[in-house]
Structure formats: C-alpha cells, structure tokens
Amino acid sequence: MTSAVPTKQLSRKIPKQLERWRELILQFLFPVESDTWLSALRLGLGLQVIVYTLSLRDDWNYLLAGTGHGLISRNLAEALLSVESRFVPRLGWLVSLGAYVGLSENAVLSIAWVCLLGTGFSLLAGLFCRSSAILAWFLHLCAAKSGGLLSYGADNFMTVGLFYLMLSPLPDRYSLDWRLRKSPSKDPHLLGFWRRVLQIHLCIIYFFGGLTKCFGNGWWDGSNIWRALIRPPSNIIDPEILIRWKDLFPIAGVFICLLETGYPFFIWGKRTRTIWFTCICAMHLAIGLTLGMYLFAFIMIVLNAAAFGAGLVSRSRTESQRKHGTGIIDRRAA
Amino acid sequence: MRQKTVYLACLILHFSLILTVSCRETLWLIAHGLTIAPHTVNRYAEKAEAFIAAASGQNLAASNAFRRAVMTYLHIAGVERGYGYFAPNVPASYKIVFELHYPDGRVEYQLPRVHSAAAGMRLAGVIDEIARTRSDPLREYLVKMLAGSVWRDHPDVTAIRAVFGSISLPSISEFEQGKRESYEFSYAYDFSRTDKATKPKNP
Numbered sequence: 001m002t003s004a005v006p007t008k009q010l011s012r013k014i015p016k017q018l019e020r021w022r023e024l025i026l027q028f029l030f031p032v033e034s035d036t037w038l039s040a041l042r043l044g045l046g047l048q049v050i051v052y053t054l055s056l057r058d059d060w061n062y063l064l065a066g067t068g069h070g071l072i073s074r075n076l077a078e079a080l081l082s083v084e085s086r087f088v089p090r091l092g093w094l095v096s097l098g099a100y101v102g103l104s105e106n107a108v109l110s111i112a113w114v115c116l117l118g119t120g121f122s123l124l125a126g127l128f129c130r131s132s133a134i135l136a137w138f139l140h141l142c143a144a145k146s147g148g149l150l151s152y153g154a155d156n157f158m159t160v161g162l163f164y165l166m167l168s169p170l171p172d173r174y175s176l177d178w179r180l181r182k183s184p185s186k187d188p189h190l191l192g193f194w195r196r197v198l199q200i201h202l203c204i205i206y207f208f209g210g211l212t213k214c215f216g217n218g219w220w221d222g223s224n225i226w227r228a229l230i231r232p233p234s235n236i237i238d239p240e241i242l243i244r245w246k247d248l249f250p251i252a253g254v255f256i257c258l259l260e261t262g263y264p265f266f267i268w269g270k271r272t273r274t275i276w277f278t279c280i281c282a283m284h285l286a287i288g289l290t291l292g293m294y295l296f297a298f299i300m301i302v303l304n305a306a307a308f309g310a311g312l313v314s315r316s317r318t319e320s321q322r323k324h325g326t327g328i329i330d331r332r333a334a
Numbered sequence: 335m336r337q338k339t340v341y342l343a344c345l346i347l348h349f350s351l352i353l354t355v356s357c358r359e360t361l362w363l364i365a366h367g368l369t370i371a372p373h374t375v376n377r378y379a380e381k382a383e384a385f386i387a388a389a390s391g392q393n394l395a396a397s398n399a400f401r402r403a404v405m406t407y408l409h410i411a412g413v414e415r416g417y418g419y420f421a422p423n424v425p426a427s428y429k430i431v432f433e434l435h436y437p438d439g440r441v442e443y444q445l446p447r448v449h450s451a452a453a454g455m456r457l458a459g460v461i462d463e464i465a466r467t468r469s470d471p472l473r474e475y476l477v478k479m480l481a482g483s484v485w486r487d488h489p490d491v492t493a494i495r496a497v498f499g500s501i502s503l504p505s506i507s508e509f510e511q512g513k514r515e516s517y518e519f520s521y522a523y524d525f526s527r528t529d530k531a532t533k534p535k536n537p
Contacts, residue, residue: 025342071448071483149463
C-alpha cells in the first residue's frame, strides 16, 4: 500500500517522459524548412547528370554494349546482378523492350544516353521536376548497374542523391514548374524531413568513411595520401612535385581522419558547422583537382551543399544584419 | 500525425539497413586483419559480422523473398555498399598489357583502350576487380573480354597474350632514394584464334 503512490507517480511519469522524447524526436525530424536546400540539390544533381553523361559521350555504347561489341559484356554485370536481385533496373530491360519494337541495341543505348542528358537539363531548368528526377534516377541506375564492374563511388552517391530527389516534395520555388504552373506551397515540415534524411545519411557516410580510415596505419603517417596521389590512373601530379610537400602528408592524413569521423558531431553545431562544411568541401575539391575524380568530388559537394550548406550563407548574412541593425530578415533562412 | 508515423517508420527501416551495411563492411575489414585493430578483436569482429549478416538476411538462400526484397531496396537506394573508400588503406594498383602476335612474327604491345579520362577511371576499376576476384573463371572471362576488345581493333592478329601484373608503388623514402613505380608480373593468359585461353602462367 505504501509503495503504490510512488509506483503510480512513476507510471504517470514514464509516459510523460516518453511523450516528451517523442515530441523532441518529431521536432528534430520534421523541422520547418524552406525549399532552398531542395533547389540546391536539384540544380546540383542536374549539373552532375549532365557532366556524367557528357563525360561518357564517346564511350557510352562501348562500355555498356552486350557481348561482342563492347569493352566487357554488359550481360556479365547483369547476370551477376541477377544473383542478388532480378528486380533491380538495368539496361537489358530497355534493350529487350527496344528489340520488341525493332530497335537495335546501339539505338536503345543511344536513346538512353540522350534521355539521361535531357533529364539533366530538365532538372537544371526545373521543368517537369518530378518526372525528370524519376527518369534520371531510373536511367542512371540502369547504366550504373549494367556497367557493374565499371561503376565506382560517384555512381553510388549519384543514385543516393537522385533517390532522395525524386522522393522529395518537388517542385521547389526556383524551378520553372513553380513559375509556369503556380504549384501550391509544399509542407515545410515535409521539406524539413527530407533534408534531415539527407543530413543523417551524410553523417553516416562520413562517420564510417572516417572510422575505417582511422583503422588504417597509412592515414596516420601520411603514406596513404602519397599512395593515393601516385597511384594510376589518379597520378595526375608529378611525384617530383609532390615529394616537396611530403611533410604535409601526415598532417593531411590525420586531418582527413578527424574531419570525416568528427563530421556527425561538429556539423550540427552553429559555431562549428561553417568550419566543417568549408573543410569538407575543400577536401572534396582537392580530391577532384589532385586525383582527377571530379565526378566524385562534385557529387559530394552537391550533397553537402544541399544538406548543410543551403541557408548557411543567408543565415550568416541575417545574423550580421541583425548585429549591425540593418533590418531585413530573410525568412527563407529558417 | 499518422503521416509522420509512416515517415518515421520508413526512416528507421532505411537507416537500419544503411547502418547494417556500413557496420558489416567495417567489421569485415577488422575480422580479416586488414586494420590496425589488435588481433584479439578480430574474433569478436568476425562474430559480430556474422550476426549482422544473419540479421539482415544475408545467410538466407539467394532465392529467398526477404533477402531479394532487401537486396533490391539496397540497390535502388544506392546503399548496397559501405563507405570505406581508400580505407583502411589505399589499395594496390594493377595493370594489364596485351602482347599482340601478328602472322608475320611481329609483336606489338597494347593497353586496353577507352576514349576519355572518365572512362579510364572506370576501366581501372575493372582491372582492380580482375585482381581482387577469387573466382578463376570470372577472372579468365574478364581478361578474355578485354582481349576481345583489343582483337576487334586488330583483326589480323593471330594470338594475344594478356599479361596481368601489379604496380609496385615506392614509399616516400624509396622514392627519395631513386626507386620508381615498377610492374610485377602476376600471371598471363594466352588466347588464340580458337578463342580458348590456355591455363594462366604464374611467375
């Protein structure tokens, strides 16, 4: 009887505590957000799709052809993919569909290339945003999966970016769709949710990337930086020039480990966000310039810009205006 | 509120899968002694990796519907791989050179050819895959495919020898002492007009 009162209080307290936690989680996952980040993602991915398609202009059919015409058989990659799942989109589906209406494999591949390029331009302009995002995701996924052994990190991140873009509440207010069709305003909580998804995903990417690097001795003594820079086909800078900077390699190696592992902890804070965001973008820029991995560098910068960069500039401008009493507050920098 | 709950459930499922794939890849590296983690940890990493693999349905038969559904989702969301790029260490680099034998006894050397630097980057990935794969038939098939692409450009060639090797990169101190990048022979495949590869020749 004596213990009944505290038990009752506890049983009342626990649901209250749980309710509070649930509220906090929902507030975190569904913040009010403008669509500036979505514009950044759409424009960035549009540009990325264009560069990706144009960079493979001369090799598209050669790399993705079936047996007998290309570098390695597309059929092999698709057979390996079928072991894992038969439902993952691939170019073989389109080729079969093309054959059904009398189109040759080469013609289907060329059409796929043109369509992918078209979706890139369409995303950039913001015309038929949702359909373009879905088509870009589908065609790029087909190419990446049918390419199989030919695909690398940049393709994975493109798939991730396009996957989130097609699910996000399009169109954004800077798109042509918005201006021409006067689309209704999107739910700001939903915009916030999809931005959070991208933000959390990036945190996981960098945390595991950084953690795995921390487990390699070559990142602590800088030898991995040296190896990455002289390893073909990324050896675009003469080693004779690189060797002059050898003392910086251990610093750069440790810096990259800390930057990536610390990303999920320091990117959220108001004070550290600008520093971390700038350093991460600078790191990707350096990867693009020194290793020639410009597609990989660009997609990572786009994802970061959309997740944590959009609003950063206007927010700091607003803060400075508030500090100096210059007035106008940009409501978009929510 | 119901809409938010649905979104929340999808988010939990989505990130559980991403975390599963990422953890599994990191644990695999530790379990196989590829990291600086103490060897005593390897055993635990192996067990943890096996547990995660089982929990995510990776031990189920390839035809299992649950496994297929998970794999399909991972692929379409672009999250089927972990994020250990250039980690824990920068991997070795490989090279394949084709020795082209002409009917008049002439011998020429040729590298696999693509038109752009972007495609060159992708080609390097294929060559790395040839080195990494543990399946001999797959390795032979890939080499044969590459040899076939060279053959199409040089139809008068009677035989091709594909020489596969690793590129030995000098360390910083070795480079300062004058050592440069070198090529170490791994194995070779001979292809003739009958399109049948002879057994690989190891060093």
